[in-house]
Amino acid sequence: MKVYAGLAGIPVVKSSISYIDGQKGILEYRGIPIYELVQNSNFLEVSYLLVFGKLPKQTEYDQFLCDVKNNLNVDSSIINFLKDIPKDTHPMKVLQSIIPILSAFDENKDVLDEKHHYSALVRLLGQTPTVLAAWKRISEGKEIVEPDFRLSYGENFLYMLRGEKPEKAEGEIFDKCLILHAEHTINASTFTAIVVVSTLADFYSCVSSAVGSLSGRLHGGANERVYHMLSHIEKIEDIPKIIDEKLSRKERIMGFGHRVYKTYDPRALIIKELLEKLIKIKGDNIPLYQKAKEFEKVALERLKEKKIYPNIDFYSGVLYSLLGIPPEFYTPVFAMARISGWIAHCKEYLKENKLFRPTQIYDGGHNIHYIPPEKRE
Ligand SMILES: CC(=O)SCCNC(=O)CCNC(=O)[C@H](O)C(C)(C)COP(=O)(O)OP(=O)(O)OC[C@H]1O[C@@H](n2cnc3c(N)ncnc32)[C@H](O)[C@@H]1OP(=O)(O)O
Numbered sequence: 087m088k089v090y091a092g093l094a095g096i097p098v099v100k101s102s103i104s105y106i107d108g109q110k111g112i113l114e115y116r117g118i119p120i121y122e123l124v125q126n127s128n129f130l131e132v133s134y135l136l137v138f139g140k141l142p143k144q145t146e147y148d149q150f151l152c153d154v155k156n157n158l159n160v161d162s163s164i165i166n167f168l169k170d171i172p173k174d175t176h177p178m179k180v181l182q183s184i185i186p187i188l189s190a191f192d193e194n195k196d197v198l199d200e201k202h203h204y205s206a207l208v209r210l211l212g213q214t215p216t217v218l219a220a221w222k223r224i225s226e227g228k229e230i231v232e233p234d235f236r237l238s239y240g241e242n243f244l245y246m247l248r249g250e251k252p253e254k255a256e257g258e259i260f261d262k263c264l265i266l267h268a269e270h271t272i273n274a275s276t277f278t279a280i281v282v283v284s285t286l287a288d289f290y291s292c293v294s295s296a297v298g299s300l301s302g303r304l305h306g307g308a309n310e311r312v313y314h315m316l317s318h319i320e321k322i323e324d325i326p327k328i329i330d331e332k333l334s335r336k337e338r339i340m341g342f343g344h345r346v347y348k349t350y351d352p353r354a355l356i357i358k359e360l361l362e363k364l365i366k367i368k369g370d371n372i373p374l375y376q377k378a379k380e381f382e383k384v385a386l387e388r389l390k391e392k393k394i395y396p397n398i399d400f401y402s403g404v405l406y407s408l409l410g411i412p413p414e415f416y417t418p419v420f421a422m423a424r425i426s427g428w429i430a431h432c433k434e435y436l437k438e439n440k441l442f443r444p445t446q447i448y449d450g451g452h453n454i455h456y457i458p459p460e461k462r463e
């Protein structure tokens with residue numbers, strides 16, 4: 087018997103939700119190239135596509151949008167809870183703990199019932215941005231901003247977070263980032279979600295567990311670290327030395343490398359384009375972007391031979407910083423977008439559910455006897 091470390095290259099499901107060609111740098115959602123979706127669609131339409139397997143007709147989209155918007159408000163008990171917890175709690179921890187509580191307000195509790203799938207989806211899509219924005223405001227000692235139903239999904243989040251209406255282009259660019267983050271086959275957090283659903287736990291438990299998994303720095307947590315790594319650089323000229331020192335200490339370069347992509351992550355290329363578009367709107371002297379570009383160039387020179395390229399987390403934080411989103415909210419934004427991917431996989435997995443229960447190769451001892459504390463050496 088052999089152990090497959092990190093299950094690398096081992097299929098654990100059959101899925102029709104998304105497809106990656108890691109050699110060519112291709113990503114498709116339900117067969118549609120990611121670039122085409124970013125150009126033509128919006129985050130909620132893509133969420134529908136991922137979960138229901140097809141693009142919605144106009145009436146279906148209108149109903150879905152209405153159901154998500156009807157769930158934007160969170161119960162006052164949730165807001166009171168947020169007011170009581172330590173103000174320096176990381177928003178990923180807040181999210182991970184609030185999500186299971188949201189289930190208390192959902193009357194559709196049976197995970198095997200399609201009604202649960204739909205109500206958890208629209209409730210989580212609606213309330214996650216509201217909880218995150220409320221937490222940002224509360225942790226800064228500010229008044230929370232109520233959702234504005236007339237705004238688009240992305241605009242409304244930026245509005246609740248910042249307390250002022252974003253420009254239309256900012257909302258559109260942000261919405262496209264959400265599309266990029268929405269789904270990515272069996273990554274660690276999606277795997278977490280389907281392991282949890284395989285026990286027939288409800289979708290709130292699945293999503294909450296997936297949030298915990300996403301928070302780690304080898305996964306979604308990398309985007310916040312990239313921001314800190316870049317902002318600590320004082321002079322652009324220092325970048326080669328900084329990178330060489332990191333590599334000689336065998337440190338991972340955050341925002342670089344991927345288990346599946348052995349070329350550019352296509353999302354990294356698109357997010358860089360979106361960032362350049364945003365920079366044109368904001369004015370062109372953005373020091374963090376200059377540092378990021380130089381860092382990318384030098385790190386690529388050092389790592390390309392090992393087929394280590396920038397991933398989606400490399401430029402996302404730079405873009406979010408320009409939208410006025412604080413660094414500790416970069417991974418939560420990723421989580422907010424990944425809800426549709428996680429739920430799509432949970433729903434798909436349940437169709438032929440099999441409890442995840444892998445095995446191990448035991449390499450401990452046998453017949454070892456208990457020693458009382460006073461005799462232990
Ligand atoms: C949304 C996402 O989750 S995208 C990923 C976000 N995570 C990051 O950006 C964190 C930095 N990246 C990494 O740590 C890795 O690339 C991972 C965890 C994403 C994928 O790693 P794995 O597929 O497990 O590759 P593994 O850890 O086996 O590394 C293979 C080799 O590449 C090196 N390597 C991989 N990534 C990096 C990196 N970012 N910086 C430097 N070296 C790296 C490893 O040191 C190893 O080298 P070695 O063979 O000489 O020992």
Ligand SMILES: O=C([O-])CC(=O)C(=O)O
Pocket residue numbers: 269270271272273274305344345346397398
């Ligand atoms: O696919 C992965 O392993 C990680 C990733 O890029 C994602 O989840 O978006």
